[in-house]
Amino acid sequence: MGLIPYSREIIEDNTPVGKIIALEESKDGKIWIGDSHGLLTFQDGTFTRITIQNNAGKDTVLQGLGITFDSSGRAWFGSDNADMGIIVYDPVSQSQIILSQQDGYLPHNRVKSFFRYTDGSIIIGSRWGLGMINETTYEHRQFLHDPYDPGSISHNSIRQIFQSRNGIIWFGTFSGGVNYFDPKSQMISHFKKRPNDDNSLNINIVSYIYEDKDKKLWIGTEMGGINIFNPEDRSFTVLKNKPGKNSLINDNIKSILQDQAGRYFIATQFGVSIFDPLAGTFINIDDKPSVKGRLGYHIVHGLCMDRSGNIWIGTAGMTGQCYYHMYDVKHDTIHHFIPGPDDFPWLKDMEVHTMISDLNQNMIWSGGTNGLAGFDLSSRTYLNNSLFYPTSKALRDIYINDLYLDGNGLLWIATFGREIYIMDVRTYQLRKIMGVGGMLGSSFYALTSDDEGNIWASANSHLLKIDAPDSIIGPINEIEKFDVQEGFPAQQYYKNAACRGSDGTLYFGGEFGFIAFHPGDIENRIFHPTVAILDILVNGRSVRIQSEKKDQYINISAQESVLLDHNQSSFSVQFIAPNFIDPENTWYQYQLSGEDGSWQDLGTSNAIHFTKLKAGSYELRLRASSDQDKFIGEFTAITLRIAPPWWRSQLAYLIYFMIMLGLLYLFFIISRRWERLRQNLRFEHLQREQEKEFNQRRLKFFTDISHELRTPLTLILAPLERIVQSNFGSAKLKNQLMLMLRNGDRMMQLINQLLDIRRLETGNLQLQAAEGNMANFIKEVSLSFRELAHDRDIDFKVICPEEKIDVWFDRNKFEIILFNLLSNALKFTPDQGKITVSVDLVDDGAIVQIKVENSGRGIQEQHLTHIFDRFYTGHMTEGPKRSSSGVGLEITKNLVDLHHGDISVESSYDEKGLQGHTCFIITLKTGKSHFSDNELLKEYKSSEDISLYKHTPVPESGTDFPEKREEGTVNTVKEESVLIIEDNTEIRELVAGIFIEQYNTFTADNGDEGLKMAREIIPDLIISDIIMPGIDGIELCRRIKTDVNTSHIPVILLTARTAVTFKYEGLETGADDYIVKPFNVEDLRLRARNLIRQRKALKERFGQAGIMLPTEVSITSVDEKFLQRSIDYVIEHIGDNDLTVDRIAREVGMSRANFYRKIKALTNSSAAEFLRKIRMEHAAQLLKTNKFRVSEVTSVVGFSDTDHFRECFKSQYGMTPREFMEFHS
Secondary structure, three states: OOOOOOOHHHOOOOOOOOOEEEEEEOOOOOEEEEEOOEEEEEEOOEEEEEOEEOOOOOEEOOOEEEEEEOOOOOEEEEEOOOOOOEEEEEOOOOEEEEEOOOOOOOOOOOEEEEEEOOOOEEEEEEOOEEEEEEOOOOOEEEEOOOOOOOOOOOOOOEEEEEEOOOOOEEEEEOOOOEEEEOHHHHHEEEEOOOOOOOOOOOOOOEEEEEEOOOOOEEEEEEOOOEEEEEOOOOEEEEEOOOOOOOOOOOOEEEEEEEOOOOOEEEEEOOEEEEEEOOOOEEEEOOOOOOOEOOOOOOEEEEEEEOOOOOEEEEEEOOOOOEEEEEEEOOOOEEEEEOOOOOOOHHHHHOOEEEEEEEOOOOEEEEEEOOEEEEEEOOOOEEOOOOOOHHHHHHOOOOOEEEEEEOOOOEEEEEEOOOOEEEEEOOOOOEEEEOOOOOOOOOOOOEEEEOOOOOEEEEOOOOEEEEOOOOOOOOOOOOEEEEOHHHOOOOOOEEEEEEEEOOOOOEEEEEOOEEEEEOHHHOOOOOOOOOOEEEEEEEOOEEOOEEOOOOOOEEOHHHOOEEEEOHHHOOEEEEEEOOOOOOHHHOEEEEEEOOOOOOOEEEEOOOEEEEOOOOOEEEEEEEEEEOOOOOOOOOOEEEEEEEOOOHHHOHHHHHHHHHHHHHHHHHHHHHHHHHHHHHHHHHHHHHHHHHHHHHHHHHHHHHHHHHHHHHHHHHHHHHHHHHHHHOOOOOHHHHHHHHHHHHHHHHHHHHHHHHHHHHHHHHOOOOOOEEEEEHHHHHHHHHHHHHHHHHHOOOEEEEEOOOOOOEEEEOHHHHHHHHHHHHHHHHHHOOOOOEEEEEEEEEOOOOEEEEEEEEEEOOOOHHHHOOOOOOOOOHHHOOOOOOOOOOOHHHHHHHHHHHOOOEEEEEEEOOOOOOOEEEEEEEEEEOOOOOOOHHHEOOOOOOOOOHHHHOOOOOOOOOOOOOOOOOOOOOOOOOOOEEEEEOOOHHHHHHHHHHHOOOOEEEEEOOHHHHHHHHHHHOOOEEEEEOOOOOOOHHHHHHHHHHOOOOOOOOEEEEEOOOOHHHHHHHHHOOOOEEEEOOOOHHHHHHHHHHHHHHHHHHHHHHHHHOOOOHHHOOOOHHHHHHHHHHHHHHHHOOOOOOOOHHHHHHHHOOOHHHHHHHHHHHHOOOHHHHHHHHHHHHHHHHHHOOOOOHHHHHHHOOOOOHHHHHHHHHHHHOOOHHHHHHHOO
16 A cells, blocks of 8 residues: 555644654554654544653653553553653543653653563663563662673663563663563572672572571581571571680581481581570580590591481592591580491592481482491491492492482482482382483482472573483383573582572572572473574575566575575575574474475584485475474475476477387387398308308318327427527528427417317316416517518507506416417518507505507508407508417407406508507406405416426525636636526526535626626636516626627526527527426536537537638638638738737727627637647648749748748648648649
8 A cells, every 4th residue: 555644734733743753553453653742643643642741740842762552552662851751541441650760660750761571561671771660560670780690681771662472671771782681580580799788698609408407597608607597588697707705617518417306407617516596606526525426637528317306417538448436415525437348439538528317218319429328326327238239339439419209209319420310219110311412411410309299400500300210110201401501600500509498499509698589489481483584595605586577686585485596406494493592402303295205303503414416396394493302393394396407498308209109100110121131141140150060170181280280290390490509500500490490389379279269168178276476477479570671670668557466377378368469469560660569456455457468550440340350461461461260369358268268359450550559458357256266276376486397406595606717717617607697586596506605606797797797708608597577588698698708608598488489589699408397407518518518529629620611610600700800810910920919909998808708708719829720721821832932932921930930830730831731742
């Protein structure tokens, strides 16, 4: 409808309407208006001014500031008139009552605000304080700011009053902020020290509360003595220690008890005082002349009385022992009771902090620092029977703060840090009260009960009301917690400081004074604040809802529904439930439709995170409570709609339907073709079966032929290999023989592959796997291909990031795998190409991955799927080497499968053969769990295992094998020397031990050191391993044989590999022999001896027959070139009588010493003898012609002295030159 304007001129008495300050509506629908001129009403379109009279009965004009109505319909009108206060106007009788400051009703006459409370009280906010007036009786109270009382209002000027839904009344002040007031807290009286107020506690720490026979409370304090409180007039009387006067012995009060004579026994820090109220005097029990015995200096915590009226005193003595003392009132005597040797041992160390008497069982119970103690008053002994023992032991080391005996014979035990126990005083059965809903705290200080038998316990900052069971095993139906929400102070309570008054009032003391309340007036307030949704966040950003106006957004809390996109299905909802009294105890629950429908607890968290909700509509319900176990049905709800993705929209489903129709049509078309395809498949299957049968026949044929060819081929290869190893013939002939041997072995390898295929198909090829170092294995196998790659200028690399990669494999079969792959790589790699072999651990060491990669044209994609098929050679038609059997890769795959591994191929094709590449990848599992027992070689030993040579004499530990020889030393017993190069210490010492008795033996542990020693000592024989640190054995052999200083030295290579290719590479690099480990020791000794003898025989032939041409003896090409060059130089300068050995050494590029050693090694002659023999040989050839005289020949061959020439000639030929000429004439 909008606003309806009213003109001031329509008021019936033409009284102008002033500034409107207050507006209220009464039950009859009348609008009451307070303006700057007073009070008026509005009804049925008519304004009526109400005349207000002052105390003198005269009309007055005042400014209305607030209006409210009581239950009788009367209007309470507050004004800004300093003399008037409140006008209570009865619209029926049109009478008024004035309630003013002068009459004591108000703290100030200028009233700012009103509020009517449900109990009939009118709460008034004035300019100088807060007032409360009963609308019927006009009883009134006032509340003013007290700077010494933090619980008072923060400022006296009250501007606004409001009541929230939980019943809390809020006050807005002029400059003191916002205050709140809980009307129910008025049911709790809080007594504490007020500055400058003698009618209050003199100190706030209350340690004990006791009600005497006159219903007065004796409030024991810590260092404040006793405050006697009269509940009727709320007055306090203080009893304190006054030095030098009759007074309390000490102001630290622990316990109070009134005996049957009306005297008060007061336990203090320094003993017990007895107060006689009739005489008004104090006396210390130890100072009483008539008392027999003394209590002594003790801290007294506990007091109780038995059936006879005797006072029992529990102390914490200076010795730390438990003492019970009984003051016999009748005989005025003190008796002491100390735990004996038969009592529980832990009682001796217990300090009594609380005592209670059980008159029904005639027992005294006490608690303290070491648990619970019982004392039998009948026998005057401590309770130590076997029935009580388990309970006492269970409570041992537990600090007990208070004890309380209820009407059911249950002893309640409040502990520090161990919650609450109850014990049946008849059976001593013990029970611990566990927390209900997490409310039960761990430490409790004081216990009492109400008129209904409920137990009340004080904790750190709250009280618990426990529904006491009827028996030790009875149910505890409810435990309620009372704290600041119910108006209780949130401060620390004190042990033993609890009492129930005769009128049912409960009293609890603590560090804040003490409180008094009647349990029937206290209601456990559970507040259920309304939840407000604050925000919805997606990826940490708020969901913004666009309003109809541009650039404006709607607050999410005002929405009943929110639409989210499909990619916003994971989001968070933030919310809040206002709880200004105790915000930390606001508990939340939520319910999301579409799930299980139950309410889910959130604790005190005010946010929920949803993850990947499905598209659809959900209703999210939220509710809150101040009690985590009690929620009501009211909730706040919001609808969350998550839009489906476009592929699940209605349009998408329509498209899907059309697609399905299309697919059905396609199915119809395809099904017609299916039969034709089936016919084609049958024909193709028949063709494959025929092809398979043909392959089987072909394989059987090849197999049969292979068996027939194997024997004659073996008879051809065996003699041929012996011829090659015997160094027969010239180097040219040897190369031809090596070519024959290599191709013969290639033919044998193809035959073996065909046989292997047959074995694989029949299941007769058994795997024999053993653990080994795959890195070393691959390095060693790759060596045999390195020279071939070098000859074609191919970059051949072996990459092993890990020095040791242990894996279980069959060495012989895996050697075939690598040979096939490396042979293919060499076959299809162009000159100047690249081959890379790599091995590494992947998948955290679970898989060994081996790659063989080569450059070249690569393999076309259509051939990759058939690459491992038998006899398939389609991929080779365009390669640089087209000859192939088509079975190598099939064998390779089958052998990898036999290892439970996998082999795959990757390739990129390049027509020009420049950018293409092919990579075969083998993956093997580490460990041996994937092998069956019959696939493992259980007693396998590596060729490096010294135990394989157990029948070989090994030198004793500590034998010193020299690593070099001092310059100039000569062994007069052993003429020949052997250099052993081996990285395995045990094998090295074994081989050295074989030769140490017969030869000078030297050792080296790597190739670099071995080459250095070979050049230094020039041994007669070198025995070297192939795989070792530094340069390998094949490279070492190459360097030995290509170095003119060492080329004459025989070399034997040792290796663990059995492949023939290794032999070829070793022999082609100049090795004189090749032995496979583990070797036969005698075989090694014989081969070494034969090589040394052959070299020695060659020397002798030089020495006996003169100088032969290099081609006439079996020596290396390097030695041949060396000798030929030396002889040519001597012949060229033979007439020069100044020709010396030094000149010849310089000519051939050697030092004098090395030249001497080289000539000695090749000719068994010294360098001078070598020069002289060439001169004599040339002289003999001249003399045979009989054309020259002896003197002429002497000059031609470089001799200046004929006699010396004659002597040298005769020494070589056994006759003089003259006789030689005559012999050949």
